[in-house]
Amino acid sequence: MTNKRQKKAILYLKICGAILVLGLVLLFAFRNSILDKVIHRIDAKLDRDYQCNLTIQKAEFQGLSNLEFHDISLVPHEKDTLVSIGELKTSVNFWKLLIGDIQLGKLEIKKGFIQLVKTKNGSNFDAFLHSKKEKEDNAEVNYAKLLNRISTKLLDLVPTDMQVKGFAFKIDDKGNKVVFDFNELALADKKLTTIIQVTSDKFSQQWNINGFADPRDRKADLTFANAKNDTIKIPYFDEKFHLKTGFQSIDFNLENLTMQSGELHIEGYTSIKNLFVNHPKIASKDVVIKNARFDYHWIVGEHFIALDSTSSVQLNNIKCKAYLSYTNNKNKVYALKLKIPRMKAQDFITSLPNGLFRHFEGMEAQGNFSYALDFEYNNQKTNDLIFESKLKPEGLKITKYGEADLNKINGEFVYRAIDKGKLQRPIYLGESNSNYTPLSAISPYLQKCVLTSEDPSFMTHRGFINEAFKQSIVKNIRTKKFSRGASTISMQLVKNAFLNREKTLSRKLEEILLVYILENNRISSKERMLEVYFNIIEWGPNVYGIGEASQFYFQKKPVDLNLNECLFLATIIPRPKGFMYRFDSQQHLKPFAVQQNSFLTKLMLRRNVLTENDTIGQHIPMTISGDAKFFLKQNPTTTESDSISVDEFEF
Numbered sequence: 001m002t003n004k005r006q007k008k009a010i011l012y013l014k015i016c017g018a019i020l021v022l023g024l025v026l027l028f029a030f031r032n033s034i035l036d037k038v039i040h041r042i043d044a045k046l047d048r049d050y051q052c053n054l055t056i057q058k059a060e061f062q063g064l065s066n067l068e069f070h071d072i073s074l075v076p077h078e079k080d081t082l083v084s085i086g087e088l089k090t091s092v093n094f095w096k097l098l099i100g101d102i103q104l105g106k107l108e109i110k111k112g113f114i115q116l117v118k119t120k121n122g123s124n125f126d127a128f129l130h131s132k133k134e135k136e137d138n139a140e141v142n143y144a145k146l147l148n149r150i151s152t153k154l155l156d157l158v159p160t161d162m163q164v165k166g167f168a169f170k171i172d173d174k175g176n177k178v179v180f181d182f183n184e185l186a187l188a189d190k191k192l193t194t195i196i197q198v199t200s201d202k203f204s205q206q207w208n209i210n211g212f213a214d215p216r217d218r219k220a221d222l223t224f225a226n227a228k229n230d231t232i233k234i235p236y237f238d239e240k241f242h243l244k245t246g247f248q249s250i251d252f253n254l255e256n257l258t259m260q261s262g263e264l265h266i267e268g269y270t271s272i273k274n275l276f277v278n279h280p281k282i283a284s285k286d287v288v289i290k291n292a293r294f295d296y297h298w299i300v301g302e303h304f305i306a307l308d309s310t311s312s313v314q315l316n317n318i319k320c321k322a323y324l325s326y327t328n329n330k331n332k333v334y335a336l337k338l339k340i341p342r343m344k345a346q347d348f349i350t351s352l353p354n355g356l357f358r359h360f361e362g363m364e365a366q367g368n369f370s371y372a373l374d375f376e377y378n379n380q381k382t383n384d385l386i387f388e389s390k391l392k393p394e395g396l397k398i399t400k401y402g403e404a405d406l407n408k409i410n411g412e413f414v415y416r417a418i419d420k421g422k423l424q425r426p427i428y429l430g431e432s433n434s435n436y437t438p439l440s441a442i443s444p445y446l447q448k449c450v451l452t453s454e455d456p457s458f459m460t461h462r463g464f465i466n467e468a469f470k471q472s473i474v475k476n477i478r479t480k481k482f483s484r485g486a487s488t489i490s491m492q493l494v495k496n497a498f499l500n501r502e503k504t505l506s507r508k509l510e511e512i513l514l515v516y517i518l519e520n521n522r523i524s525s526k527e528r529m530l531e532v533y534f535n536i537i538e539w540g541p542n543v544y545g546i547g548e549a550s551q552f553y554f555q556k557k558p559v560d561l562n563l564n565e566c567l568f569l570a571t572i573i574p575r576p577k578g579f580m581y582r583f584d585s586q587q588h589l590k591p592f593a594v595q596q597n598s599f600l601t602k603l604m605l606r607r608n609v610l611t612e613n614d615t616i617g618q619h620i621p622m623t624i625s626g627d628a629k630f631f632l633k634q635n636p637t638t639t640e641s642d643s644i645s646v647d648e649f650e651f
Contacts, residue, residue: 049127050128051076052127054074056071058070071085079117080117081115082124087109088110109165110165112167114170115171143300143301143304144259151264155218160187164186166182169182178199179199181198181199191211192211195208201239208223210222223252226249244277244278247274251271256268266299267296267298271294276289283505284502286354289354293314294311305325309337322338323337323338331380331381333377336374337373343368345368357510363401372390372392389464389466406514410528415428415536417538424544427545441557442546443562443566463490490515490518490519496533499511539572540553553565555626563601565622567600
């Protein structure tokens with residue numbers, strides 16, 4: 001019985017083997033016909049979905065797995081050619097091909113180009129950006145499986161043996177042209193070498209990407225540099241985005257890309273030397289980072305993407321541990337943790353990017369510090385936002401100031417505002433200026449109104465208010481714009497007295513660091529800071545300091561201002577040049593302005609800053625009697641008076 005079963009099994013296997021062999025024979029015999037049909041189907045799909053025509057003059061198998069193509073072109077309807085290839089030879093993994101996967105073994109390309117052309121009438125790649133997307137079912141996406149599947153398919157398309165010559169990648173964006181000529185691109189024995197000639201309207205350079213690359217084992221160790229070991233300039237961004245950038249070299253290492261227990265792990269590092277960036281929104285001149293390194297360990301799970309806490313960022317001598325995560329499981333949760341271990345303050349100062357902290361150049365410090373930032377935001381629990389910023393000093397002391405001499409705040413100095421990029425007239429902070437007003441000569445009502453509206457905890461905080469930051473972040477996230485600021489009086493003072501009014505990232509970062517130094521090194525008293533603040537801020541068109549303001553509006557000395565007048569002055573601080581829009585044609589405060597004053601009054605009463613006796617006579621209408629009345633006679637019609645524009649980098 002057993003023998004009969006064995007004979008049947010053997011017979012079955014022979015039949016299956018014969019069928020398989022026959023199938024392979026037929027496949028081999030008709031392989032070119034099958035290839036033609038596949039090309040025809042691809043052409044039909046491209047024509048239907050992307051309005052493109054695919055043309056291949058010659059396509060045939062060489063053996064069982066080698067393919068050869070001649071004169072390939074992909075041309076969008078009535079547009080410039082997108083792809084043109086003179087000769088392409090490749091091999092595919094036959095067994096992978098049988099199960100529907102494509103894995104390239106070798107690739108050889110001679111002559112051709114890919115070009116992206118954009119004109120005022122559109123581009124030759126529009127159809128690929130706006131193609132009809134297939135409807136996805138309602139099943140939740142598994143991030144790990146999705147990314148692993150995509151990375152696998154992409155790496156399978158990277159050949160293990162590659163030779164490219166005379167191939168170019170071209171960009172023509174409304175006349176801004178860049179050409180990347182691949183004079184040579186070779187991958188053999190896991191060694192990658194390239195010679196890329198980059199040409200634009202402004203410069204020509206030769207780039208090299210060399211190193212180790214193993215697409216099957218998912219590992220790489222590559223160096224991107226200039227052939228002359230000179231600075232690599234990045235084209236196109238300058239013309240398109242006014243961004244000038246470049247670097248000396250970039251090292252990229254991929255050590256691990258594997259699935260482990262349902263999670264995709266990506267590990268390696270990236271380092272860059274002599275990176276420079278120049279953009280009007282970043283700084284007024286080149287920002288240079290000599291050395292930077294990012295050691296990364298990304299973990300992608302079913303519902304999350306995270307940068308593991310073992311990852312680190314190094315900026316010159318500044319080392320920082322970093323954790324970043326995004327979770328999408330019913331709620332969307334964003335988290336960020338940064339930690340700078342104990343380091344010397346001087347090492348931190350000298351490691352700051354050149355050009356980004358201009359006012360810190362030449363600064364010297366003693367002592368050490370450590371820093372930790374903890375941020376978490378849940379889109380379904382916005383009020384539970386976590387924002388904790390902690391700096392722990394150890395004997396921290398500034399021994400020498402840079403360009404920003406914070407000590408000047410304690411004596412007489414000259415202040416010059418910058419308006420629309422132009423220096424305004426000098427304002428002398430001291431007795432030589434008849435309009436200078438000591439704090440003791442400023443109405444207590446005005447001090448209370450301004451502190452309540454601008455910074456209620458000014459006398460007790462150390463430059464920053466964490467809760468204000470949290471509320472600002474929540475509102476800005478909700479509105480998807482910078483709709484609320486969180487600047488303290490300390491921050492406003494530093495911005496006005498020591499920095500320019502550039503709306504740059506550099507200025508904002510300098511402001512934060514200078515405020516910390518000013519407040520935590522007890523350089524000046526709170527009373528002196530408040531006094532300087534009242535005497536330098538803008539109160540109207542070409543009106544600086546409270547001495548000028550009280551005369552401009554009311555022909556009074558600051559000490560004689562009543563409560564209504566102080567309420568008015570406090571509410572115009574965010575937008576002083578638009579004070580006239582708070583008045584109607586009869587030169588009376590508009591309802592919204594009256595409402596603001598009433599709200600501020602009730603707030604001060606509730607906080608016991610005012611008493612009911614202070615409000616006696618508040619019903620008497622306020623009258624503008626100074627030179628400001630001439631602005632009211634212009635009878636402005638604009639009604640958008642309480643829409644205060646926020647500094648792009650205010651928070």
